[in-house]
Amino acid sequence: MSFxxxxGQDAAKQMLQNALRRNSVSHAYIFSGQAGSGQMKTARTFAxxxxxTTLEDDACGQCLECRKVEHGNHPDLHLLAPDGSSIxxxxxxxxxxxxxxxxESKNPKVYIIDQADTMTVQAANSLLKxxxxxxxxxxxxxxxxxxQALLPTIQSRAQLVPFTPLSPGLMLQTLVxxxxxxxxxxxxxxxxSGLDGCRELMEQNWFAEIRNVxxxxxxEALGRGSSALVTAGQKVFKAGLSDHLDTLLNLFHLWFKDMLHVQYGKHESIVFIDQLDFLSTHALTRSTAQWVSYMDLAAECRKKLRYNVNSQLCLEQFLIGLEG
Incomplete structure (x- = not known):
């Protein structure tokens, strides 16, 4: 494992590597940023x-010390995570x-506290000392x-290392x-949000099924004599995918947005790029305003679901709205 x-996270990596080169490593750091931005991976790499024992400002991955970290059995590295909902x-x-x-070595011991903002007040005060x-x-x-969710006294005694959200393009390349x-x-x-969330979502079997639906x-909803209602009954409700309607509607939002991307020639922004032929053929069959209204329809349906409107009725109304 190497920096x-x-x-991404060039600024964070530069800050940490500079500290290693100058032998000016702080006694405490706060890695703050959106979940899935690489904080844990960076923390382990820094440790x-x-x-x-080989490199000055990075991990070689080959020496005995590096291999101990990668195998999770380094005696001087300790990981702490919430016990239940809190630390x-x-x-x-x-x-x-x-x-x-x-x-036993000349190195300092390192401890990594994940989700540090979940510490109870007593735990935070104990850590402060x-x-x-x-x-x-x-x-x-x-x-x-x-x-900022940590105690101000803890913030004042640690160096902040900000982590920025990864761009969709960088996340896509990493995942591929x-x-x-x-x-x-x-x-x-x-x-x-973040690579971890993406990985977790794609490892769910239902995600690929929802996308296909x-x-x-x-x-079907864009064609004449639409059979979309029948398909929804079979492929969503009888197939046990009704718990994931929120994701289905979010994907519909991206589908309609892709139609707009085609209209404006922004092919680099298309999400369903593997459907480019269909998108190119049908994008001009509706006006820009019509595609936007479909996006609004999907958002309204999601809102109804949050208010516990019958899910099948909600989806059927959505599909009928597309046909209308």
Whole structure:
């Protein structure tokens, strides 16, 4: 694992690598940014670089220290995550007990606290004392979506490392490089926040099925003598996909938006690029205003679902609205 393997986040990586080169690593960092922006991967890479015996400002991935981190058994790296919905004081106390023993190497010990903003007040206060007076050389990395949610006293004692949301293009390239199907990845990056959310969505079997249903309904609803209502009954409700209507309607929103992209020649923005022939043929069969009204219709249907309107009735009204 190397800093080069982390998608985007050039500013964050430069900040950390500069600290390694100058031997000016802080005792505490706050990695703040949208979930799935690479905070955990960066934290582990930073710890690995601290331990690495080969490189000065990165992890070689080959030395014994690097391999221990990659295998999850480095004695000087400790990960802490919420126990249930929060990080509790007993977890911080356990961490303090572990850090009461000196490292066998010359390196500082490193601890990574995921979702640090979920710490209880007691846990946060206990951590504060630990940050101020660690019994041995230590580096703390607190991962959070919102650094401002941490106690001001913790913020003042740690260096903020901001993580920016990844662009859809960068997420798409990363996911495709990881082996995910491009058609699914194109949809996922517009429906999820961060790479982790995209991966989680694409690993659900129903996601590919919902996408296929949207394509079929989207094509049928635009034709004469539409059979979209019959298809919806069979492919959505009888197939057990009715719990995912929100995703279905979000995909419809992207489908209609693609029609607008075709109208304005913005092919680089098309999500359903594998359907370009159909989109190109049908984009001009409706006015821009009509496609926008369909997007509004999908948004209205999603709103009705949130108010517990019957899901089958809601989808049928949506499809009838497209035919009208």
């Amino acid at each position: 080069a393997d982390i998608a 690995q670089a601290l331990f690495c 509790k004081i007993d977890q911080i106390r356990d961490l303090q007990r572990v850090f009461s023993y000196r490292s 630990f940050l101020e007076e660690p019994p041995i050389p230590a580096v703390a990395i607190l991962i959070t979506e919102n650094g 490089d990881e082996g995910y199907p491009s058609p699914l990845a194109r949809c996922a990056v517009h429906l999820s 949207v394509l079929q309904l989207g094509k």
